[in-house]
Amino acid sequence: MKSTLSMTSLEHKLTGEIIRPTDDTYNEERSIYNAMIDKRPGMIVKCKNKKDVQAAVDFARTEGMEVSIRGGGHNGAGLALVDDGMVIDLSPMKDIQVDPGKRTAVVQAGCLLKEVDKATHEHGLALPSGIIGTTGVGGLTLGGGIGYLSRKAGLTVDRLQEAEIVLASGELVTASETSHPDLFWAIRGGGGNFGVITSFTFNLLPIKNVYAGPMFWPLEQAREAMKFYDEITKDVSNDLYGFFTFLIVPPGDPFPEHLQSQNVCGVAWCYTGPIEKAEEVFKPIRNFGPPILDFVGEIAMPALNGMFDELYPPGMQWYWRSHFINELTDESIQENELPRGRAHEVSI
Secondary structure, three states, rough: OOOOOHHHHHHHHHEEEEEOOOOHHHHHOOOOOOOOEEEEEEEEEOOOHHHHHHHHHHHHHOOOEEEEEOOOOOOOOOOOOOOOOOEEEEOOOEEEEEEEEOOOEEOOOEEHHHHHHHHOOOOOEEEEOOOOOOOOOOHHHHOOOOOOOOOOOOOOOHHEEEEEOOOOOOOOOEEEEOOOOOHHHHHHOOOOOOEEEEEEEEEEEOOOOEEEEEEEEHHHHHHHHHHHHHHHHHHOOOOEEEEEEEEEEEOOOOOHHHHOOOOEEEEEEEEEEOOOHHHHHHHHHHHHOOEEOOOOOOEHHHHHHOOOOOHHHOOEEEOOOOOOOOOOHHHHHHOOOOOOOEEEEEOO
């Protein structure tokens, strides 16, 4: 049971605020991206800085409370919330410091991808990240982080230079290749629950605009399109990336009226090579089919990363599953030819 004395002490230490089940904003604050998740925390501590995080960790340890960490709240399984325990909510921590000379960015753990994209794009730089702008940078990084730049530059976590972490003891440390290297290894795939990361330092890429966008084919061409996609991605340079998808064309602009609400297959492409060579690279791609929609062209990286945000809005009930394959065989192609009306994607 939480003592009144320790709760008062926590409140005095915080610059942020505590949301309780009796507060008017409680239901709003406990809502996350996936509306299928309905957990009721005992308290939500909205942290504004690392000292707030330390105070929250100390309180939870003293009171024996179970803890969950919320960054962007995008995790499909709902790990940002915990029943009855404490949610350490990092969403108010939004500071981003970009060093154009070193090509680095120090990003606080409450930032979303669209916020990182905006800050880095101003300097002609980019971080390999996901494809939905409302995703939190913390969960994406610690989960790996795959997106349009992954084939060229690896996962988001591969660009991590160091991380500032509050341990269960309340101690604040910096983990990198030279400082707490075992912890640095651990947070890059060794598991979870090693601490609360308050900021990430990333190495960035000198990328501002790319030649990219979606290209659709009729659903009846799905098998041939997947084979073509597999063949062409095997032979091109790492400057070309694309994920194959099955989708229902959104019923609105900018999609042509005759395609709206239709089931189609397609690829969302991203080419990071010289723009003057883009037409040559895409000539065989455009000759296949031909596509019934071609929105591929020069585009700013933030616009590409946010292109599908409206198709994946927060507040809906989401369920995902995935698996890895080494090769897109005929058997796997047949397995991926899904019934109409189901969204699906394949990335290589």
